[in-house]
Amino acid sequence: MRALILLAPLMLAACGSNEKTVTIKDGDGKDQTVTVSEDESTTTLKSDEGQAVIRQGEDAAKMAEFPAHAPQYPGSTVKSSADFSGKDGQSGAMMAQETSDAPDKVMAFYKDKVKASGKKVAMETTTPEGGLIAVEDAGGKGGMMIMVSREGDKTQITYVAGQ
Known part of the structure; x- marks a missing residue:
């Protein structure tokens, strides 16, 4: 079903x-x-049980709410965004962006932002094609992941968070 x-x-x-x-x-x-x-x-x-709102194109860019510790990547284009809410107060968000910058440059940008925010990096992986940064919120009540990957001549950036 x-x-x-x-x-x-x-x-x-x-x-x-x-x-x-x-x-x-x-x-x-x-x-x-x-x-x-x-x-x-x-x-x-x-x-x-809750609601999900998924946006594409211009609507995605207008409605994407990036947190200070994971802002929109400079010069990127927001491709899609989504907000999720559950009946018991759970919530989440997803934003997908695209840039022509290299994955290592994008990863360095987000590593610096997370480090400056004082948040705890739970896991980090890096490959020539991109990587992943997983961040825990204080008290383990939520977290986020930033995933970076190269597809052709573009770098895809996906931010997912929940609590």
């Missing part, structure tokens, strides 16, 4: 006109609502 939830935005996007909303039942008989904006730039998924 969860696969159906993932397919619903694609089915809605194919319709092409005005905002589209579909409500389906999950395996437990609970409603899951998927709404795709008229221009297909925003998809919202809602259930009694």
